[in-house]
Amino acid sequence: MAKPETGKPILPKARLPKGMRDVPAAEVRAMEKMLATIRGVYELYGFEPLATSAIEFTEALGKFLPDQDRPNAGVFSFQDEDEEWMSLRYDLTAPLARYVAENYDALPKPYRRYQTGSVWRNEKPGPGRFREFVQFDCDTVGTDNVAADAEICIMAADALEALGLKGNYVIKINNRKVLDGIMAVIGLSGADNFVRRLTVLRAIDKFDRLGSDGVRALLGKGREDESGDFTKGADLTEAQINPLVHLLEGTTFGVIMGSNFDAVNAWKNDPQFNVNEIYNSGIDELRRMAELTNAAGYQNDRIKMDSSVVRGLEYYTGPVFEAELTFDTVGDDGKPVRFGSVGGGGRYDGLVGRFRSEAVPATGFSIGVSRLYAALKQLGKLGADKALGPVLVLVMDKDRLGDYQKMASTLRQAGIAAEMYVGTSGMKPQMKYADKRGSPCVIIQGGDEKAKGEVTIKDLIAGAKAAAAITDRAAWTEGRPAQVQVPEGKLVEAVREILARHT
RNA sequence: GCCGCUUUAGCUCAGUUGGUUAGAGCACCAGAUUGUGGAUCUGGGGGUCCCCCGUUCGAGCCGGGGAAGCGGUACCA
Numbered sequence: 395m396a397k398p399e400t401g402k403p404i405l406p407k408a409r410l411p412k413g414m415r416d417v418p419a420a421e422v423r424a425m426e427k428m429l430a431t432i433r434g435v436y437e438l439y440g441f442e443p444l445a446t447s448a449i450e451f452t453e454a455l456g457k458f459l460p461d462q463d464r465p466n467a468g469v470f471s472f473q474d475e476d477e478e479w480m481s482l483r484y485d486l487t488a489p490l491a492r493y494v495a496e497n498y499d500a501l502p503k504p505y506r507r508y509q510t511g512s513v514w515r516n517e518k519p520g521p522g523r524f525r526e527f528v529q530f531d532c533d534t535v536g537t538d539n540v541a542a543d544a545e546i547c548i549m550a551a552d553a554l555e556a557l558g559l560k561g562n563y564v565i566k567i568n569n570r571k572v573l574d575g576i577m578a579v580i581g582l583s584g585a586d587n588f589v590r591r592l593t594v595l596r597a598i599d600k601f602d603r604l605g606s607d608g609v610r611a612l613l614g615k616g617r618e619d620e621s622g623d624f625t626k627g628a629d630l631t632e633a634q635i636n637p638l639v640h641l642l643e644g645t646t647f648g649v650i651m652g653s654n655f656d657a658v659n660a661w662k663n664d665p666q667f668n669v670n671e672i673y674n675s676g677i678d679e680l681r682r683m684a685e686l687t688n689a690a691g692y693q694n695d696r697i698k699m700d701s702s703v704v705r706g707l708e709y710y711t712g713p714v715f716e717a718e719l720t721f722d723t724v725g726d727d728g729k730p731v732r733f734g735s736v737g738g739g740g741r742y743d744g745l746v747g748r749f750r751s752e753a754v755p756a757t758g759f760s761i762g763v764s765r766l767y768a769a770l771k772q773l774g775k776l777g778a779d780k781a782l783g784p785v786l787v788l789v790m791d792k793d794r795l796g797d798y799q800k801m802a803s804t805l806r807q808a809g810i811a812a813e814m815y816v817g818t819s820g821m822k823p824q825m826k827y828a829d830k831r832g833s834p835c836v837i838i839q840g841g842d843e844k845a846k847g848e849v850t851i852k853d854l855i856a857g858a859k860a861a862a863a864i865t866d867r868a869a870w871t872e873g874r875p876a877q878v879q880v881p882e883g884k885l886v887e888a889v890r891e892i893l894a895r896h897t
Numbered sequence: 898g899c900c901g902c903u904u905u906a907g908c909u910c911a912g913u914u915g916g917u918u919a920g921a922g923c924a925c926c927a928g929a930u931u932g933u934g935g936a937u938c939u940g941g942g943g944g945u946c947c948c949c950c951g952u953u954c955g956a957g958c959c960g961g962g963g964a965a966g967c968g969g970u971a972c973c974a
Contacts, residue, residue, distance in 0.1 A: 412966080456974085468974075485974060517973070518898090596972090621900045623970045706974055790932075821932055829934045840932060854934070861935060874933070 413518075413525030424776045425767055428557060429510055429530065432761065435553040436508040436532050439545070444507040446489040448514075452479035454492045456748060470516045482514040486531040487745065487758060494535050494756075495749030503536035510763065522765060531739075533758030535746060540679045543713045543741055544686035546759045550717055550737065551696050553761070558775040559719070563736075564696060566716045568703035569680050570740070572661065573598070575673025576641065579666065580634040593628040594638065599704040601642045602734075609642060610635055637666060641701045654684035657699040679713055705738050714740035715759060719769050733769040737761040782896065783832035784811040785889055788824045790840035801837055801849070801885060808886040810893065828854060835892045837885070838877075849885055852877035853892045 410416065417425070433443075452471055471481040483489050486509050494505060510530040519525055532549065534542040547565050554563045573595065577583065582591055597612035604612070611617035613635045616627035630638075662668060662677045680699060687697045705714040717737040739759035746754035770776050785805055787798045798814045805812035815824050828836045838850040853876040860875030880888045 488974075515973075521968075619970050621969045623899050625971065709974065825934045838933080852933075858934070865936075867930065867936075870935070871930080871933080
């Protein structure tokens with residue numbers, strides 16, 4: 395841009411909004427491969443694809459109704475011409491509920507679909523957490539049979555194993571009814587205890603990270619963390635806290651290390667809680683899920699009952715699942731990286747019902763694709779070798795672009811990725827360009843070759859190796875390693891030979 | 898939201914007790930080595946020293962306020 399003499403033009407700053415990310419070529423390719431693997435597993439189970447819009451009416455997403463100015467807490471929202479509030483979707487489940495309600499009569503019941511896409515959350519990003527990220531969901535809508543829940547768990551397990559994570563993950567299962575039942579027994583039922591129940595659930599959810607003492611603090615008076623932030627507790631009495639902590643520690647319900655049946659039976663037989671009806675029905679559902687996953691050949695090294703799983707706070711109504719990676723690695727900064735949860739889900743029998751008078755039970759599982767990608771990368775399961783770039787046809791003589799274009803076309807017709815250099819620089823920059831693009835070879839035809847009806851093909855990969863030994867300028871310019879001259883007609887054949895060497 | 902740290906070129910960072918036109922390395926671009934990636938040499942483009950206010954003859958540096966980034970924590974449909 396020209397600078398006026400009086401001063402500089404005010405340029406927009408090239409920057410990306412916080413929490414957003416640009417994804418470079420290698421990652422796009424690896425990500426697509428990963429998504430295709432998951433998709434393959436889901437198709438195998440008979441789930442069908444669905445794509446819904448990224449934008450929904452705010453009302454349809456629920457929860458974040460625009461009350462005053464703009465509902466900017468949590469979701470990205472804006473007003474349409476007719477002043478209706480719209481929002482970017484913050485997950486794939488709420489749009490599914492809307493879709494099912496809108497097309498209810500036409501859909502097969504149960505309706506089983508998978509969907510992947512970006513979702514947006516307008517909140518503070520953190521390490522490994524973005525405001526735009528990709529989820530991969532599968533859901534079964536229209537049945538309250540826990541067979542659907544069990545199936546989703548084994549399907550999630552299959553998907554993770556198809557990605558090479560066998561032995562590095564576990565799907566943990568719990569049931570919200572169990573937790574609700576226990577909370578009823580210790581006197582936390584009823585509408586006036588709603589906030590307290592949420593606080594209790596949050597505390598339980600942190601058991602993994604904070605352990606018994608941390609959870610005790612959160613269930614009682616509260617807890618101050620290392621950075622000086624104080625989290626208000628649920629203000630329970632010791633008598634109320636003890637059963638909850640014992641549940642988490644597995645000392646009351648025993649046998650976390652045993653089979654899923656042992657775990658469920660221990661829970662079932664606990665005299666303190668099995669007087670409660672909700673608790674019993676939750677335990678019963680877990681028992682049936684244990685039977686089904688067991689029958690399918692999934693033991694508790696892959697799918698495991700775990701009393702600390704809570705997941706999101708409000709919309710889950712029954713079984714809840716969480717996929718956790720069970721390995722630690724060392725990150726770029728030398729600190730240990732723990733990936734933890736890479737997906738989760740559960741039964742949400744109330745969501746579709748928001749749109750209809752009759753209840754529509756549903757269950758689903760969502761994979762956090764970006765996070766899973768980061769984990770796979772750390773584990774080296776992505777096939778780190780970068781893709782070869784295109785064969786580059788150099789422009790030696792600017793009057794003969796047609797000839798060069800024809801060579802590129804010939805290569806493409808043979809199924810070889812190729813491009814003619816479309817910049818304006820000389821030969822050396824073109825070589826640098828080819829280098830940067832990762833081209834396996836370049837096609838050179840200047841006046842000399844043209845006169846002989848030949849082309850020179852330089853193998854850049856072999857050339858780089860050969861050149862590494864050269865130190866002086868003369869040897870460099872005259873060496874010209876790893877290149878051959880062939881008749882024009884043998885172009886494709888000669889390029890194929892070089893490609894074969896490098897794949 | 899709360900706590901802490903940070904902010905000078907695309908990147909990593911220097912910058913004296915406040916003192917002329919703010920520097921380095923790397924990266925980038927161009928040229929030379931006369932048609933070849935590297936090396937070398939020469940040259941070049943790039944800066945609102947995060948912003949505002951104050952102190953001062955004079956602020957990248959001192960004081961106040963703010964913003965943004967990073968990290969932790971909370972929330973997380």
